[in-house]
Amino acid sequence: MSKRLKSNLLKMRQELLKEIDEGIKTQRDVAGRDVGDFYDDVDIEKDRQMYHMLGEREREKIKGIDEAIKKIEDKIYGRCEECDEKIKKERLKILPFAKYCVSCQAEIEKRDRRLGQTGEETVVYKDVSINDIGISDE
Secondary structure (H helix, E strand, C coil): CHHHHHHHHHHHHHHHHHHHHHHHHHHHHHHHCCCCCHHHHHHHHHHHHHHHHHHHHHHHHHHHHHHHHHHHHCCCCCECCCCCCECCHHHHHHCCCCCCCHHHHHHHHHHHHHECCCCCECCCCCCCCHHHHCCCCC
């Protein structure tokens, strides 16, 4: 089972690398075309950002695949990194490089939604005028 799984992960990794390579070639083609008016420039920039974003997502998948292969070799594949319980086979079939069981993944996503990009809890501030807090001009 682990040999077949490792083989499938390596195949998935190769396909992702191919997609990234094709995206880079497409981006070069887009960057090399003649520049037109303002709207063409906006389209070119939007395409460039999209390819960059997709490339980053693919790089994260490759990193996850590499980590899964290492776990197979270390004979710890399929264990949740948060609670150390077994990750259900159905989840691993869908996402063979999953790091967390479903319940831990849900908790992590909830926590991430509460935390801002800076890692601090997101706090929503209400716009309060001076009159709202009882301070007068007198």
